[in-house]
Amino acid sequence: MNEASAFQIVMGVAWGGGIGLILVVIGAFFYLFWGEGRWNPSFSSEAFVARRFMMAKRNHQAISMIGFISILAVMSACAGIILVMSVMNGFSTDFRDKILGANPHVMLMKYGHDFSDYPLVLEKTKRLKGVESAQPFVLGEGMLSSQYNMTGCVLKGIADESIASHGIVIGEEMAKTLRVFEGDAIRLVSPMGELGPMGLMPKTRTFKVVRLFKTGMYEYDSKFAYIALASAQSLFGLGMGVSGVEYRIDHPDEAAWVGEEIEKAAGAYPFYVRDWMEMNRSLFSALKLEKVAMFIILMTLLAMASLLILVTLILVVLEKGKEIAILKSMGATHVSVMKIFVIYGVSIGAVGTLLGTLIGIGGCWLLQKLGIGLDAEIYYISQIPVRMNPAEVSWVVFGSLVLSFLATIPPSLMAARLKPVEGLRYE
Template sequence: VMLSAGGGVKGVVLRGIDPATAPTVLSMLTELRSGQAKDLEREGTPGIIVGDELARRLGLFVGSRANLLSPAGQKGAAGYSPRIRPFEVVGIFKTGMFEYDSSLAFVSLEAARDVLGLPPGFLSGIEITVRDLFRADETAIRLAEALGAPFYVRTWMDMNANLFAALKLEKIGMFILLAMVVLIGSFSIVTSLVMLVMEKTRDIAVMMSMGATRGMIRRIFMLQGCIIGLVGTLLGYGFGLGLGWLLKRYRFIKLPENVYTLDHLPISITLSDVLIVGASAMLLCFLATLYPARQAARLEPAEALRYE
């Protein structure tokens, strides 16, 4: 439909909801920046809830008057004319997603039916919420089996499949990039251990002449490299998780709303990702110790002490 106000005209996606039950499903209606969802059903002019960006663009605030124009026209003597109904803004929401905040509006079921010219009692769909949002597809399968044709079920995963496919690809790319950074960092461990082997040549030779085996020497340098990697990984954990927590709490990195779907950089810290990153870093650090440790174990005591 079209929403017109003193600030201009804007096309919006109109949703008719039950003000009593919708807030239990749509979290945006429980955290309105101003107004209340229950005010949609009111005496006189029906109420409407709009997004923050839409309200800013049209100059709307709680108490403002606006008109909804529906393409479902009324036939008159001069032909078809669009349905026009007045509404009063009773609430403004902000989700942080530009697409929703700039083009979504809520009215009561009765008001939506009136604007769109639908019969009384008509419903185009029912929306439900689940306890575990990542298992919504399982619930959808059970609902589809229970309802049967002609009903169909769509989850938030289905409706945003393209977005999540792009995010998955970006996640794989970021993991490869991070692994390359860690790999470059592991080269410094190789350099440090090679220099250490060169500096401790005499000490290694003395230890081997006193009975230390090549396996012992190899394990010493491998252990030292792993300790360096462990300290670096723990420091990285502390800095990375601390920065991630601050970003998640204070959202001080803002994104252009007209370019991205979100107005801030989203942060999601999951245990599996943290463990995979740490394990990958330690594995690369361990591999970096193999060459220096092997070179130290191959040292011949007689050759090392010849010129001492």
């Protein structure tokens, strides 16, 4: 079994676990609230009383209304969390894919300027486990100009046979800035000067635009330009040397581990590696922090929705004081009375959670199928991306049920402490 298959199995198990949790919640809810409870008759009696309290026709209208609003609030919060987190996951995944498409997964470089022994390093590292491809590169900066405009660029020399010695590949945004098309000529000025009659003069070369690229990231499409490796070596005065060797690997998430193996194979110092996660660490840390902050805010809204369950149960305790007193005078224990109101409150939370989960998953599915269009010229993406995480959906379900349970504790204790004499005093 290869690693890709193992990953698919893990994701399938995760989805199965999330769906299984939802089914367990559904089964538990129906058993506790509507089931006959043949396997637990004592618990069935408490569920029966909780059901009668909830369905009683003479309930105060305010209690019924707040209970209904509680279900709507929990449902809206769960659906909102699932939708928002799925959209954020979609944007994060799309952004990650674009970075991986535009950058090498691992870069091997050397302290100092002489990296002319790169063929030997390539031979040592290109067959390592996990390495898909490897090639040398030259990296530098320059200025590109056309007859209409000029712009700074990050110039990269690569071993690509499709790029002729005087050919250059630029991003679509850079082409718009320079107002050039495929086949047009542009001038490249390098800060690496060459000695002339007037002293040290910048190197200038004329290149033909052979291709335009679009990564979907403005910074790359407006700043990066690619030329042949030999042209870059000549332009930056490196001779037969290069800036480093870049690698693409089978599984980008293993870049740190593969990078260590590459560094060891190259001979450690003076070599060092940088992987795509390290190069974009601050960016992904900011995205992760934003996601965590959004999750906390949305869970706070879910906690506030759970407070409505607490209010509903307090009103029920005040309304059903006589019935509670009768139950206690007939021998109901404190624990039995507490169970009644725990079942009542958790049932409200379970209904809201299940409806919200189904709406959230259904909403994500609709967004994936129908999509909400975005202006690709502005956002570099044609529609809102959606990616559901089964673990997050499961945590939302679990968190909602836990908050619903916690909301039942104060009113349950309040009901359990009610004395029969006080409940029947004015009857």
